Amino acid sequence: MVTRSDFNKYILPVYNPAGFIPKKAKGSYLWDQNGKKFIDFATGIAVSNLGHCHPRLIKALNDQSKSIWHLSNVLVNQPALKLAKLLCQKTFAEKVFFTNSGAEAVEAAIKTARKYSTSNFSKSKNEIIAFNDAFHGRTMMAIALNGSKRMTDGFGPMPKSIKHHEFNKIDGLGSKFSNKTSAVILELVQGEAGIIPAKKKFVSEIVKLCKKNNALLIIDEVQSGVGRTGSLFAYEQYGIKPDILCSAKGMGNGIPIGAMLTTDKVAQNMIVGMHGSTYGGNPLACAVSKEVFEIISKKSFLKDVLKKEKLFLSLLNEMNKKVAVFSEIRSSGLWFGLKIDDTSKLTLANLMQASYKEGLMILKANNNTVRLAPSLNISKNDIERGVKKLEKAILSLV
Ligand SMILES: Cc1ncc(COP(=O)(O)O)c(C=O)c1O
8 A cells, every 4th residue: 555645755756746546547537545536627637638548549458468568679560650650641741750758759859850950951050949938848958948947947057059939929030040040849839838829920930930041840749739629730720831740648648659750851861870769669559549549530539629629618718707717718629728817816726626626637737827638538518517616616715
């Protein structure tokens, strides 16, 4: 037996988990050690897009577990190859590199971009433009891309040649570009910042500046991808084609897997030995992920996500008429950012606790924002029940 108090004894104290211990999960529900049932509007930080223990994913995992668990990348790995082929059929991509996480996909993206621009243009074409408040993970390069003191303090020296600009601000953006710019890295919807979509004009300006300066466009869809925003990837909604895309989270529905997707042109300078990963492309993860993409990429599935977004959003707005604690309610597919009004006495920490008490799991985001990321196949009833629980939790505090 281990308890919550053992957590602080044995785990690096970089996390502060809830007081209960999850024991079982199915679909959009989770049960704790006392059998208390929760509706899950968190999905492990936007990961279990098909809910917990989806039968088709259990079958894919079971089937693969009876043949091959692991192959190194010196052997042809059929599950990885099948998944890569599917990803190339369903997206802009022509080449895929598999990772175990989002941050590793970002690392692969930056290496690939710099290799492309230093090989094809000049040795000094290595600058990366990133945006304030962006989140790209916790590796050294990823925290440098975020650039804030909160993320980098005490961990320096940071990787160099990164320029920052305000998200969604066109003014002054052009002056960040030069013949030294290798790539821009952009979240089309900033997740950790509180579900903030990039404006279409801002994105088209970036595309224009990238073209003009022979710079690559890296789209980080680690959180926004795999159906979360109502299309397989959010870039489709912007009518753009990335040069490189980072994916992870929802790809394995909980089995660790990430990927960097790119084009033949950009991939050509990455040759044998230049990059790699022991576990990247793990057959168990790839077998599950292939099933995830088969299910989520169906037009009818994605249409349903957008239908449910409408219902969810209208319920949240109705709720806010009563509780009046949110100054803004943002959404992108089944992904919501509820900005707590600066004048409200509601705190995120208290609301998390009150929600747990009501049997609801929610998430925090930065900028005093509640983040909701339910499974994409959640039922309408569970959306209604969950929003009612959220309302009760808020009313218990204000
Ligand atoms: C947009 C984005 N990029 C990268 C990452 C890092 O992914 P991981 O935690 O799998 O390394 C995250 C994680 O939240 C993310 O939201």
